Amino acid sequence: MASGEETVRTDAWIWSVRLTKTRAMAATACRAGHVRVNGERAKPAQVLRVGDEVRLRHAGRERIVVVSRVVRKRVGAAVAAECFVDNSPPPPPREQLVAVGQRERGAGRPTKRDRRELDQLRGRSG
Template sequence: MSSDPTSVDPKSPDPKPVDPKVAAAIAAAEAAGPQGASSVRVDSWIWSVRLVKTRSMGATACRGGHVRVNGERVKPAHGVRVGDEVRLRHEGRERVVVVTRLIRKRVGPPVATQCYIDNSPPPPPREAVAPAGVRDRGAGRPTKRDRREMERLRGVTGPGSVSGPGPVPGKGFGNAPGKPRP
């Protein structure tokens, strides 16, 4: 590789510019990868390319049926090869990636993205609405009006709330049985 940051990786199926530092890290990860083997454990691979936080989370996802390789549910020890399509359902989102490099060692995010082609659907948009009932820090204790507004936003109804049924006659809010009023 040349030291030009716009150089292209010849091994990659879709030529992208590669930074020299990233190229060096990719070479180190491939050197630490499978020696002469044409496959890597799926749980190890999805961990090493940072699709899951820990290898045990990858293994758990495989056991739970959340990982598919080429459309089939797989066990954690299943081998992935270059060109395989890996589908992972994780944290409410489905990731669809095509394997371009086999690595076993966990690498940094810029290197990890060079090891797969991401065909995932875009993530769902975040809610633009402010969370209900959140107050500014240092605003002090909420007033009764503020508290009722927070309860209304949360959908909480309780005794004495405007939208709730209120106290039931003969139940609660009075003196405990057997105790006289002062």
């Protein structure tokens, strides 16, 4: 390793640039196999360098970022945006959430038939 080249732990960098809320969440994602560095599964203590590609599956979507700056401490959102190049696909459109299994207010206690229908909608069998 060259003396002028800076490195940082994978979990610390992911947390520092605000891709996860906590460093523990970043480390857990690494251990669970949700983080890949240059196509290889990453451990929390694996070193990152400028130019590395980091793929993170988090919160239902995949983030693909290229390290442009190494930071060790958590930084503000504006500075964090300068630390990586985001190549992630756009997030899926937010669909209108359908209220599955919701009853009208004041409709009273559900009957046995109502409960069976609710369980069927929720994918439960009994």
